[in-house]
C-alpha cells in the first residue's frame with residue numbers, strides 16, 4: 001500500500017459541493033468544474049478557488065480581473081458535464097450554454113446561486129493555484145439549492161485528468 005493510499009481513499013469518500021468557475025481575458029473565455037473551493041474569511045468576505053495548472057481555464061484565469069463562481073443544483077448536472085469533461089483546448093463551452101457577461105466574466109444562465117469576485121491574490125499550492133476572491137456582486141434565486149456534490153460526479157472523466 002502506497003503512503004498516500006489512506007489519504008486518497010479518505011478524500012474519495014467525503015462530500016463537498018461542486019461549482020463552475022468562469023474567467024475572461026480580452027475576448028477569451030474559459031471555465032471549468034471545481035471541487036476545490038471554499039469561503040476562507042468572513043470579515044472581510046473572502047473565497048478561495050483552486051484551479052489546476054493543466055486546465056485551459058488556468059491561463060485565462062491568470063489574466064482575468066474577476067472570476068465568477070456558480071454553485072450547482074442537481075439539475076445542473078448536464079452543465080457540470082460540459083464544464084468538467086470538456087476542455088476549452090478543444091471545445092467552445094460558451095457556444096454550448098447560455099450566459100451573459102457581468103464585470104466582464106461569463107455568468108451562466110439559470111445558475112441558482114452565483115457571485116463574481118475580484119481576484120486579490122494567486123497562491124501556488126502545487127499543481128493547483130489558489131485564487132483569492134473578494135465578492136463584488138452575485139445573485140441567489142428563490143428556489144432551494146439541491147446541491148450537486150462530489151459524490152454525484154466523481155466518476156466523471158475530467159477534460160484534464162489529475
Ligand SMILES: Cc1cc2nc3c(=O)[nH]c(=O)nc-3n(C[C@H](O)[C@H](O)[C@H](O)COP(=O)(O)O)c2cc1C
Nearest residue numbers: 033035036051052055056057084087088158159160
Ligand atoms: C469531480 C471533479 C472535480 C474537479 N475539481 C477541479 C478543481 O477543483 N479544480 C480544477 O482546476 N479542476 C477540477 N476538475 C477538472 C476540470 O473541471 C476539468 O479537467 C475540465 O475539463 C477542465 O476544463 P478546461 O481545460 O476547459 O479548463 C474537476 C473535475 C471533476 C470531474
